Amino acid sequence: MAPRPTITTPAAGPTQDDALAANRAFYHAFSTRDFAAMEMLWAQNAPIMCIHPGWPPLADRVSVLSSLRDIMRNPETPKAFGRSEKAFIFGITAVVICEEVLEGGVLAATNIFVNEGGAWRMVHHQASSIAAPIHELPLPRNVLH
Amino acid sequence: MAPRPTITTPAAGPTQDDALAANRAFYHAFSTRDFAAMEMLWAQNAPIMCIHPGWPPLADRVSVLSSLRDIMRNPETPKAFGRSEKAFIFGITAVVICEEVLEGGVLAATNIFVNEGGAWRMVHHQASSIAAPIHELPLPRNVLH
Numbered sequence: 001m002a003p004r005p006t007i008t009t010p011a012a013g014p015t016q017d018d019a020l021a022a023n024r025a026f027y028h029a030f031s032t033r034d035f036a037a038m039e040m041l042w043a044q045n046a047p048i049m050c051i052h053p054g055w056p057p058l059a060d061r062v063s064v065l066s067s068l069r070d071i072m073r074n075p076e077t078p079k080a081f082g083r084s085e086k087a088f089i090f091g092i093t094a095v096v097i098c099e100e101v102l103e104g105g106v107l108a109a110t111n112i113f114v115n116e117g118g119a120w121r122m123v124h125h126q127a128s129s130i131a132a133p134i135h136e137l138p139l140p141r142n143v144l145h
Numbered sequence: 146m147a148p149r150p151t152i153t154t155p156a157a158g159p160t161q162d163d164a165l166a167a168n169r170a171f172y173h174a175f176s177t178r179d180f181a182a183m184e185m186l187w188a189q190n191a192p193i194m195c196i197h198p199g200w201p202p203l204a205d206r207v208s209v210l211s212s213l214r215d216i217m218r219n220p221e222t223p224k225a226f227g228r229s230e231k232a233f234i235f236g237i238t239a240v241v242i243c244e245e246v247l248e249g250g251v252l253a254a255t256n257i258f259v260n261e262g263g264a265w266r267m268v269h270h271q272a273s274s275i276a277a278p279i280h281e282l283p284l285p286r287n288v289l290h
Contacts, residue, residue, distance in 0.1 A: 054275060057243070059231050084202070086194070090191060091237035098202070124240060126253070126271050128273025
């Protein structure tokens with residue numbers, strides 16, 4: 001019997017479901033403090049960037065990965081998982097938006113992936129506080145009425 | 146003399162500089178309260194989404210545009226402009242990260258554009274507070290040393 005092919009992604013490229021799986025893998029690596037897995041999740045060739053909650057943008061590989069390593073090493077860093085995830089594909093790019101649930105709060109997050117070698121690899125992560133109680137926000141009209 | 150072509154973008158698609166120009170156009174429309182220009186900046190065919198500071202993600206056209214209209218109509222909404230902008234192109238997608246300077250503060254922003262008809266059209270905007278003074282942040286190692 002011929003060996004099964006090792007390429008598991010279709011020729012058309014990774015899917016929306018693959019983007020959601022890559023998004024889950026990001027939070028799993030973060031929560032289990034698996035920095036080797038975290039590093040593997042990020043693009044190898046494309047430029048990468050990151051905006052942590054409260055931070056200015058980081059736009060080089062060393063800053064992004066070392067900031068993640070330091071945050072993951074900090075014993076006060078909570079675990080996190082995504083919920084209400086939505087994935088959008090634009091050519092070789094996938095954008096996932098979600099709520100990031102932490103012990104003690106919820107953030108709103110954008111995670112961007114590019115197709116590298118048939119897999120979604122992260123190029124950007126931004127998370128920001130959902131700060132105000134919902135009734136204090138200037139809600140869009142269609143929510144008010 | 147033959148009329149000049151009206152298509153001003155190269156056949157290879159809009160450039161990094163075009164992405165920076167689209168980013169500036171976003172803040173110009175926002176600051177001048179030009180909602181017609183704002184609406185034109187967003188993608189017509191691709192799905193759009195938005196995460197305002199302190200808000201959960203919005204992921205449908207009506208919510209994104211009506212939230213922007215309401216925020217732009219609010220007389221307490223400050224003007225904003227981008228600085229330290231960096232543009233990255235991934236296929237038909239451009240990602241611009243920048244600092245968003247407002248009266249009274251600075252936010253960190255991600256703006257994502259897709260190539261629609263040879264022009265960069267916005268598909269996502271996220272802005273988040275740069276909240277803590279820089280010395281209180283768990284800085285990446287390469288900044289500390």
